[in-house]
Every structure is written in C-alpha cells, then in structure tokens.
Amino acid sequence: MKKLLFIVLLGFSGILDAQNYQITYQRSSNGTVIEGQEPIIVETNALLTKVYNKTKDVTVSSYPQEFTIIDRASTSFQQFAILSMDRAIYMKDSTTLAKQSFEYLPETKKILGYTCKKAKTIVNSNTIEFWYTDALKIKGAPTILGQNLGLVLEMVRNGNFVISAVTIDKIKTIRSNGLKTQKVDALTYKDLLWKSRFNTIPIFKDQVINFSNESKSNDSILRFANGTIAVRKVKFPEIKIGSQIFADVTEQSNGDAYDRTGSFFMIPTDKALSFLDGLKNGAKTLPIYTNGNGKEYQGVVATEHYNPVVELMRFFTPFGVKQYNYLELKDKTWAENVLYRQDISDLLPLLSGKEVWIGINIGNYDKGGHKVSANITIHSEGESKAQPTRIVPLFCTNNIMEMAGQEYGTMFNNEKGLEVSFTLDQPMKNIKLRYITTGHGGWENGDEFVPKKNTIYLNGKETFGFTPWRQDCGSYRLSNPASGNFGNGLSSSDYSRSNWCPGTVTNPIFIDLGDLPAGNHTLKVTIPQGLPEGGSFSSWNISGVLIGE
Template identity: 45%
Template sequence: MKNYLFLFLFTWTFAYGAVAKAKEKSGTIKYKVVVNGEERSRYGYTELHYHQNVVKIQKVRSGNAQQIPTTPDEATYIDLTQEKIFDLAILNTGNRFHTASAIADLPEVEITEETQEILGYTCKKATLLLFSNRIDLWFTTETGLRGTPYPQGGLTEGVVLKMVRNGSYELVADAIEFIKPKKMPALLPENLGEEVDKVQYRARIVDNYVTTVNVFDREQISWGNEINNPEGDVSGETYHFAGGTVILKKVKLPEVTDDYSVFAKIVQYSNGDAYDRTGSVFMIPTDKKLSFLEGLKNGAKSLPKYLDTQGKEYQGVIVTDEYTPALELVRFFTPFGIRHFNEKRKVAEVNWEDSTVYKQDISYLLPELQGEAWIGAFIGNYDKGGHILSLDLKYYPGSSVVREQTKKYWVQPIFNTLNLMEMAGQEYGTMFDGDSLKVTFNVPEGVKNVRLQYISTGHGGWGGGDEFNQKSNELFIDGQKVFTHIPWRSDCAAFRKYNPASGNFWNGISSSDLSRSGWCPGSATNPVTIPLFDMEAGTHQLQVAIPLGQREGSSFSAWNISGVLVGEYE
C-alpha cells in the first residue's frame, strides 16, 4: 500500500511540475495595446522573441504607414546568460550604437497570490512602483518562454503576458507562436555598434528626430562698433543694423507637416552691458511690396507711416495693403549684467547663473517658419560690448508616421509697436496717449476659428512709469470690446540669480525683484490667446486702448505690443 501511495505522489508531483514550469522553448509573443479597456491598434504592437536564453523586444508600427526617414530601428535584448540588457539603435544612415546595463540593476518586484488566466495559461501577479507609477506584471512559467515586453519594469520567472501601468495602459499578449529552435536564428546581433551611456543613447535618438536650425551662434548685439555687412542678400551671413543692435540672417527653414511643433531657444549673456533690456526675436515677412527690410537697409523713414490723433508719426507698425510688419517670435528681457558682472558683485546666498536660456513654443507660427526666411534679433542697448546671443529653431515631429502635407493654418501679423530700430530713430509706442492703436485687416474666405496671439509689455522705468504700474489693455473688433487684459508679472524675485548688476535697496529688495508690466529681467513674455471664433471673412478693424502714463520731465512711458492672427482653413 505504501509503495502505491509513494508512486501516486511521485507521479502527481511530476505532472504538476510539468504544467507549472514547462520545458524551455523558442517562440514569439505578440502584445496589443489596450488603453482604458479599449484596444488601440493605431499604436501598433510589441513583439517579444525568445531563443537560447536571449530575449528580443521590439515595437512594430501598425498597418502600412510609412515612417519618417529619421525613425531609427530600435530593439532591446536581454541576455540571460551574460545577465545584461542591451538597447540597440540603427539610424537611417546605417550608424548603430547601443547602451548596456546589468539585469541586477532592474527594480525588484513583489509577487502576490493573485492569479489570472491569459491565453489559457495561469499567470501570477507581480507589482512594483516605478517613478511613482504602479506597474502590474502578470507572468507565467507554463509556456517555456522567458522575458517581458516591459524590461524597465523588472524581470520575473517565466514570461510576462500582461503589463498594466496605473490601471489604464496595458500591453496584453494577443498570440503566441512556438518555433522549432533549429529554425530560429540567433537573436543578439554580433555588431552592436558604438557603446554609449544611457543619457547619450537617448539624446542621440531624440536628436535624430529633431530638426535644428542654428540661426545665430554667439553673435554680438551691441552699439557703436564698425559694421561691414555683406553685399546683397546673402544666405547664411549675419547682417548688423541700427548701430549693431539688430542682427539679421537669411536662412533656409525645413518644410514640414502641420503636426510638427517648433520651439525657439535663445541663449543670452552680457558682454559689457549692465542693464535689463528689451529683446525680440522676429521674422520679416516679404509677401508684399514693402517689408521691414526696407527700414533696416534705408532707415525707419522708408517704412509706411502711422499717425496718431496728435499727428505724431510711427514707422512700420501696422499691416497695410503694401506692407506687413515684423512678425514677433519671442519677446524676452535680458537680466542685469549676467556673466560679465558675476565676479564684480557678490551677494550672500546667491550663486549667479552663467547665461539666460529662453525656450518658447511658437508652433502657432509654423506656416510662416518654413522655406526661405529672414530671421532677426534685437536687444536695445548703447554699449560697445553689449550682449552675446545664440538662437536655435527646433522642429519636433508630432508622429513618426509620414503625414500628408496640407495647408491647414492661416497666419497674418497685423501690428508690432516694438521699435526694433530704437537705436536708429524708430519711434517708441506712445500712440496710446488719449488715443488707441487702430489697424484694418482682412480675413480670407474659408478661414475659421480665428484668434489673436497678443504680446504686451509696458515700459517707463521710474515709479510713475508704466513699467511699474498695472494698466488695462482693452481690445475692440469693429467697435465691440472683445478682451481686457492687464499684463503683470509678480514673480520677478525668482530671477534674482540671473541679475548680478541689479541694484540692491536698503530694505533687502533688489531692483530685479520688483513686479513689472508683463515682464521680468531674465524672462520671456508669453503671448495671450484672444479667441475671435465668430469673426467672418472680410474686412475688420481692431483697436487697442491703453491708458498711457503721463510724462515726468524727460521720462515717458511706452507700450510694446504685437499681434498676429491665426486661423484654420475649412
């Protein structure tokens, strides 16, 4: 009897073990993407291959969609023998590189007693927290395969058939194909290319997607130095105007589809100027008979005149039938003397920054930021050292799939009172003294969902000046008020570490700490979006009214405002 019992227990244990942990095999698992309970086939799927103690994980795009040329081939390999993980990328140029890490460095998982059946296999649940995300892994040892479609989430016994992130995003095994080992090639490539660390690996992948146009590289913007501009309109050469306070370059910008995002990145530091200054990066539209180029080359008086009610002239500030004003990309403000004055003034508990970096999303201007364009930068100053500025335009694809090129968006600059040629006699924006700025514009047929992107900053640097006083900006379309806005920044003290030359008052406040009309020394000003969705095609008039502060002796206030209309084609 005892022998029969022993034989039964031995047979049951062997059979159970065979089910619980199958003999090692080779094969492929396909995982679908499920978001909030719904399958998302447009995300493609993930494939896991297992053969001879090596796991390969690779994402497969959906359908027959063509990938953009810069999309790299990426795969992750888990070598269970070497106990290493390799991430491999092959660029469209053929260049390949990889990063390696140890399996021992993966996060540990906690095994629970919960089970779930997936594709007929009993799976156990493992959990972990990863960067504050809850990860649930359902794994089984019954398939004879090993690995996980989500290696950053740690390894388990057997193979993971489902990964759930924060209860909403899932990778779920959809099919398993077992392959005879003799028919499956070795998974780990012999040539992994150059080895780099994880930071450089990811940076190379990102850089491969991003198109960067370096417009200016450490160019000097200053006053009073000798200027020798190239003859004619030469692409790629830097021109200096307005005594050297405006730099300009003709560049070739990429032709991209509407799903791209574009950012302007500006890096600036003082080369001798101690003061906070108004800065602007702009583009010059050349779609009409006259452009702002005329003013830069031939003087401000060559630009179309705008008259206020007192008969004062302002040059090139509004759109006309024959002229489009400069299109402002970014309004920024230099801090007090960053870098140049860092060693000349020490303040307790403040470590000065080396430069200011401004990076702003200007994707709403994408239709204008393609093809050949004149891009400029202005920093108002009267210093021979002035400032050093670099500018990159960065284009980020919205998808790795090739999109059809469509003309979806409409862009029209309509006013800009920032006197970019301040140091060459262009008038300050003082037309608001008992008056309003008026501009007539046209919306083409087929354009809808129009909005105004509005940038406004007040100036007048004394206690009674508009730099330090809140003023209401009222906007009217065809006589009807559509928007009221008070530009104001109360967070200027956060920029103290960029302002070594700022004056320090007896009470512990620095000049750079003071709140201002829509700007701070060391900041960029965000445009305000004003919806004009009911605007119909045809001719309209816009008015901007601001209660301009009164003069005090030689001190006066002015407003730098710029506006561009953006719409969508039906």
C-alpha cells in the same frame, strides 16, 4: 523605398539549438485598447531576449527605431537605435538589470493558459505590477524592467495602464540584425535618440548682440543698428499641418548687466516694402504712423505696401546672467544662462516651405552686450491645436531698431492710440488676434510698474479688454545676479511688471474676433499711458497678427 542596409552581424550564439518563442503584447489604458499602436514583440530563449516594436513599414518616416538585446549569460543588455537610413547607434548596460528589486506577492492568475505569479516594484512614484510565468523555462518582458523575473505576460502601471501578452508562438530562430553601428555612452545615446525625433533648424549660434561700431555683417548674418540686430535668411521644409513648431533662444550676458527687451522675429517680404528695407536704408524709409501727438512712428503698422515684423517670441534678458555670476549671495547659485522656449505652431503658414528672413534683437548700449543661440524645431508627431490657413500681420510697436533711431511706442497718450486699417480680399472665419503686450518706462510711477488696461476695438466696437500683469518675477531670482537690492529686502528682479519679468518669455494671448467678411476693416488698441516724469517716459511694445481660416 530603400531599406536600411544591415552590414555588421550581431553574434547570437546558440540560437538555433534553443527553444525560441515570440510573444506579442498590446497596450491598453483604463480598460480600453489603445488604437493605432505598434505591438511590442519579445523574441526570447534561454540565452537571450530581443525586444522591439513591430512597425508596419520600415521607411524614412518611421525612424527612429529602437530594439533591445538582453544577454542572459552576462545579465547585460545593449540598446540599439536606428536613427536614419545610414546611421545606427548603441549603448551597453551591465548594471541596471542586476539592480532591479521586487516585492513578491502571493496572488496568482492564469494568462493565455499559463499560471502566473505576481511581483511589484515602485519606480519614480509609479507602482508597477508584474504577472510572470516559469512554465516555459525562459525569461523576458516587454520592457527592460522585469527581465529577470520569468516570462512576464502582463505589466500594470498605477492600476490603469496595462501591457499584456496576446499571443505566444514558437519560432525557428530569433532573427539577427546586421547593423553598422556606433557605440556611444548612455547619455549620448539618449540625447541622439531624442534629437532624431524632430527636425532642428539652427538659426544663430553664440551670436553676440551688442552696441558697437565694430559690429560687421558677414556672408550669412547681417548686422544692423550698431550690432543690436542680427538677421539671416533661412529655408524651411514643407511642414505638415498638425505639426508642432517650437522656437528656443539661449541667452547670457557678454557684458551688459541690465534687463533688456529681446525679440525673435520674422520679416514678411510679400509686399513692395519690408522691414528689411528699413534695416538697410534707415528707419525713416519705412511707412510713418501718426496719431496726432506730434511724433512719427516708423514701420509699426501694416499698409497696402508694407507688413510689419511678426514676433515669433518676445523675451527679456535677466540682470547679467553668467557675466556677473561672481556677485555672490549666500545660498544663491546663479544660472549659467537662460533658455526661452515657446510653441509657435500657430505661425506655421509663415514658415512652411518658405525661405524667410529671421532676426533677433536685444536693445542695449553695451559693447559686450549679450550672447545668444537660437533654433526652431519641427515636431511632426502629435497634434497641434493651432491649424490656421491664413495669417495677416497688423502691427508691431516694439522698436526693434531702437538703436538706429526708431521711435518708442508712445502713441498711447491719446484716445486714438494705435489704429490700423486692413483689407481682406476674401472672408476669414474663426479669427483670433495673436496679441503680445508689455509696458515699459519710468520708475515706480511708470507703466512698467503700474497696471494698465489694454482695450481692443474692431470696426469701432470694443471687443476685448484686460490688464496685462506679471506677479511671479521673484521666481527667476537665480537668473539675475546683477539685480539691485533695496532697503525693503526686495531685489529689482522681484518686482511685478506689466506682463514681463527679467529672464522670461512674454506669452501671446489669443483674442477671439469671430468671422469677418471680405472688405475694409479697422482694429484699434488703446492703453491709458502714463505721463512723462522728468527725463522718464512710458511706452508700450505691442504686436498683433490675425490668424484664421
């Protein structure tokens, strides 16, 4: 493995003539040493101090790496970050060290044979205590905090997290680091360091989702349903089991003033027919589901030769954020956009190492529509609780192709509701149904505003039932400048709804289904859908996939 080539030397003047020490620190929590940690190393003398983590192996996988150089003469420090094999950045701070203040306390104790004094400070409501010695005539600490006290041998945060020195050794010199570095400001440093800790897969950037005959596809992004759907092919790297995956979408109005259903989704293409075929050739070319109510529902359930879309995230636009921020109200400062961010680690097998079609849709009839950006980020460090080995798409009644004639999810007006049959070629264990549900339609008597129970049946037996309902919609008022205000003092965006609010994500729920043997199975969803009122009708957007071992 190639090591990072250090090119430009940092000038450590006078290092060879000074008495140099290396102090090694370890971390502990609640009295127990933290396992698997990288020791903190402080190399210091009267002129400068270097602080870094001792890594076991400097490889590509160990980036980013940080270290700090404190210049004692100028009371300043430089913070360095090695972001990759060929990139390093640094920032300089000349004020922070001088601003630190401490309360000096009378207690003393011995650490590693040295008599230590005590100091204390409070940072962001955290009480931090320092034990430091003047015996060696040098200064240093395992963090930026406390660098000018003396040689800090122990730091205690809130009485339970401790960084303590375990060895103090004399060394010949403080090792210099040759770095080809780029100087940046402090905010840019933090931003670049943060972004280097995970892999960002850009999906859409400032993509307009609108309704217009002028909406056209290009070489990388396909547009469908008069511009209300954008789709592109994305290549994902191999993703380590246990990684966390997040989807994020940023939205703002580009003309449309209303709250709309949005979907960030993946199109399975592992069977003979896919939703992409329906986008290209029309909704009527997709498999038809009927339940006896006289309507035909296109592409909503899995069949032997077809898998429906898998929703990565269901989101709802607010009333006109950004475009209508000129509608002023006293003591209200409107948001500039809405960020939707959701953990989708449970869907890892659908993405890892694959080239897949990813799409985004916002149902609207406005020529300006909405502007969106979307990314998927992969975080390899840390453990995800969701580690499935198999995913089976079952249904999605969210009519993503609404503006191209796909029928609304009104199949819940009879006892059959939505029913899907599926075949497992091998047994599945610890199965969960990843279920997203939102109710829509009507005015005050429609299912959008009336709680309705969702009931799940597996192989004819009722397995789970609950009433999806959101009562926190008023929390998002500042994202809804164009929301209508009523005589009772409420705004439209305040009202509770069937599992959604204008400007929010609707989280999936995970329904335990146990183990299933190989063979044929049936899953059914029933909802007591409300009756039409004049030109208004109720519908339900539900989607579900099986996740199991």
